[in-house]
Amino acid sequence: MSQLSPNIPKQSGTKVPEEIAVFSTEVEAEIDRHLAKYPVKRSAILPLMFIMQRERRGWLDPPAVAYLAKRLDVKITDIWEVATFYSMINTEPIGKYHIQICKTLSCKLLGSDKIAEQCLKKLGIGPGETTKDGRFSISLVECLGSCGTAPMLQIGFDFHENLTQEKVDQIIDSLP
């Protein structure tokens, strides 16, 4: 299993990556549309990071960081400052299915520890790790804003709520 360090980029924030990501004309047009919404270019940093992740196999790799710095006319360190603040921005390679299990109060009181233990055992990895086949990564995260339906987890952009151990098994087993 490979080790994820969700908020700690391996690369020094001051070193400029040698390679710069290249995107299709459609993706460039999408990026232009986002940039046009903001009077200050750097304000588009988050939507552009999501595009980078989508286009670069789920994570903000160094060529994508270099691209963003160039398009937004900011320093590499400015990109890392934002990327390492938000848990939804991946600064390491991530599995096809990123399972984020909420560990905050409502979920914790309603059994998130057991849910997490079950997921980790089922997939044979630890928190912040990815399975050898690259299919699953698990992160234990702070409140995902669905406290009324605790315990819950998020896979990709989908919420799975009011979890039970049976439900968790079904959800993971049903992923293609």
Ligand code: FES
């Ligand atoms: S405490 Fe889990 S979603 Fe808020």
